[in-house]
Amino acid sequence: MSEIERARRKRSPFGEDLCIVWSGVVGFLLQCVRSWITLAERRDDS
Amino acid sequence: MMRASYIAGIANAQRVAREAILTVAETVRPGDTEREVCGRIATELARAKVRHWLHTPYAWWGERTRFDWPGRWETEALPSERVLEPGEAFILDVAPIVGGFPADFAYSGFAGEPAEEDAIAHRALLAELSRVKSELIGWATHEASNDEVCARVERSIGDAGLDVIHTRYPANVLGHTLEGFPNFSSSAPRIGTGFQLPLLLTYAKGIVLHHLTGAQYPFLRAKGPGRPLGLYAVEPHLGRGALGAKFESVLLIDGTETRWLDPGLFGEVLG
Numbered sequence: 001m002s003e004i005e006r007a008r009r010k011r012s013p014f015g016e017d018l019c020i021v022w023s024g025v026v027g028f029l030l031q032c033v034r035s036w037i038t039l040a041e042r043r044d045d046s
Numbered sequence: 047m048m049r050a051s052y053i054a055g056i057a058n059a060q061r062v063a064r065e066a067i068l069t070v071a072e073t074v075r076p077g078d079t080e081r082e083v084c085g086r087i088a089t090e091l092a093r094a095k096v097r098h099w100l101h102t103p104y105a106w107w108g109e110r111t112r113f114d115w116p117g118r119w120e121t122e123a124l125p126s127e128r129v130l131e132p133g134e135a136f137i138l139d140v141a142p143i144v145g146g147f148p149a150d151f152a153y154s155g156f157a158g159e160p161a162e163e164d165a166i167a168h169r170a171l172l173a174e175l176s177r178v179k180s181e182l183i184g185w186a187t188h189e190a191s192n193d194e195v196c197a198r199v200e201r202s203i204g205d206a207g208l209d210v211i212h213t214r215y216p217a218n219v220l221g222h223t224l225e226g227f228p229n230f231s232s233s234a235p236r237i238g239t240g241f242q243l244p245l246l247l248t249y250a251k252g253i254v255l256h257h258l259t260g261a262q263y264p265f266l267r268a269k270g271p272g273r274p275l276g277l278y279a280v281e282p283h284l285g286r287g288a289l290g291a292k293f294e295s296v297l298l299i300d301g302t303e304t305r306w307l308d309p310g311l312f313g314e315v316l317g
Contacts, residue, residue, distance in 0.1 A: 012263055012271040017253045020217045024246055027120030027216060034121045035238025 052147075053298065056224055056277055057307050057317035059142065059149035060296050064308070064315060066090040067138050067153050076132040076157050080105040080125035083138065084239075091142050098233055100141035100148050100245040108134040111154070111290035113214045113283075120216065124240050133160040135168055135289050141279070143244060146228035150279035152294035153312050164289060171284055171291035174206045176311045178282050179293065183304050186297060192263065192270035196220045200268070203284045211283035211290050213268070216241075221266035221280035222249065224296060274299045 070086045087103035104123060106113075107130045115122040130136060139152035154175075156168060178199055185198045199220055200210050212220055226248060234243035252264030256271075263271050266278050276299065283292035296307040296315075308315040 010271045011257060011260065012253075014257060016269075017257065021250050021253055024216065024241075024250065027118055028241060028246055030118060031120045031124065031240040032238045034124055035240065038124075038239070 049300075053277065053307075054317055055145065055147035056149070056296060057315050059144035059147040060151060060307055061315045062091070062094045062096070062144045063140055063142055063149035063151040064312075066094065066142075067140060067151050068312070071138055071153050071155050074130065074136060074138075074155070074157055076130050076134070078130050078157075079127050080107055080110075080130075081127060083136075084125040087138065087140055091140070094142075094144065096142040096144060097236075098143040098244060099236060099242045100143065100150060101139075101241050102236065102239050103138070103140040104240075105139075106137045106290075107131075108136075109288050111135050111137050112209075112285045112288065113211055113290065119214065120240060130157050132158045133164065135160070135164065135291065137290065137292060139281075139292075139294060141245070143227070143232055146232055148224050148227050148244070148279075150222075150224070150281070150294050150296075152281060152292050154291035154293065163287075167286045167289050168291060170206070171208065171286055171289060172311065174203060174208055174284060175282060175291060175293050177206075178202055179295070179306065179309075179311055182280065182297065183306070186274055186299050186304050188273060188275060188299060188301060188304075191273055192266055193268055195266060195274060196268040196270070199282055203282070207286075209285040211285045212281060212292070215281075215283070217265055217267060219265045219267045220282060221274075221278040221297065223252065223262065223264045223266075224277040224279055225262070226252070276300065 083105045084103040105125050107128050135156055137154050141150040186195045203210050231244045231247035249264045255261040256263050278297045280297045281294040298305050
């Protein structure tokens with residue numbers, strides 16, 4: 001196996017990627033809550 | 047799908063996103079809020095029949111172009127009621143899905159005439175962005191590792207006396223793949239504002255497949271594994287003083303070929 005092929009097959013640290021996925025899920029949920037709050041505020045204003 | 051038609055699909059989507067952003071950028075005036083301008087970008091894209099998104103429009107004014115906020119990126123980056131002041135810098139960024147193909151385009155500009163100091167700082171930012179864009183073609187080869195490419199970009203920005211901002215993005219990404227579309231999540235409905243399900247599900251799936259089967263890692267990020275391959279939305283973001291600036295363009299790294307679909311800074315998408 002060539003050095004390039006070995007490098008291509010190298011895996012990312014599992015724990016780090018688990019944090020990325022988990023952080024993405026939490027971030028998305030918080031973003032949804034913030035969006036709904038903003039929408040509610042705008043409805044109240046109008 | 048043939049490779050050439052996939053690249054053409056991405057290029058067409060990128061043209062639509064660029065056209066919408068540049069059209070709205072010309073209308074940005076002091077007194078506009080981030081939300082109002084994001085609304086105008088969404089309206090512009092609705093005319094192009096965009097219904098699905100990687101992320102909905104973002105706009106950042108003044109000091110917010112540096113992402114120096116406390117708290118989580120996902121909530122703090124959402125468009126706010128912040129009013130644009132005369133002479134302030136701004137960034138517009140949008141990632142629509144056009145005909146099943148994703149795009150991601152960002153533009154950095156000014157509202158009106160900036161103070162001389164800010165004009166000089168912004169010119170330095172754009173000059174470095176332009177340099178990084180042209181140098182990346184040489185740095186992001188199929189023989190360079192993900193980590194090396196990101197390190198060279200960060201070193202270049204640091205050597206120019208500027209701050210690296212893109213490491214403050216979620217997952218600290220310099221870029222993310224645009225491969226693998228359309229997929230099971232491409233038609234997911236819009237939920238609120240910001241990152242959307244096609245982005246989250248595609249990259250979560252990419253990470254899982256990377257670990258299970260050794261598939262290409264979906265991000266271009268420092269300490270990322272392997273070597274870049276395929277189509278990436280690349281978004282170097284740098285800062286100086288109270289200002290930040292970025293571009294976002296599509297880079298193709300296929301075998302021995304590395305090229306931008308739009309070679310100029312904020313320039314036309316050639317495909």
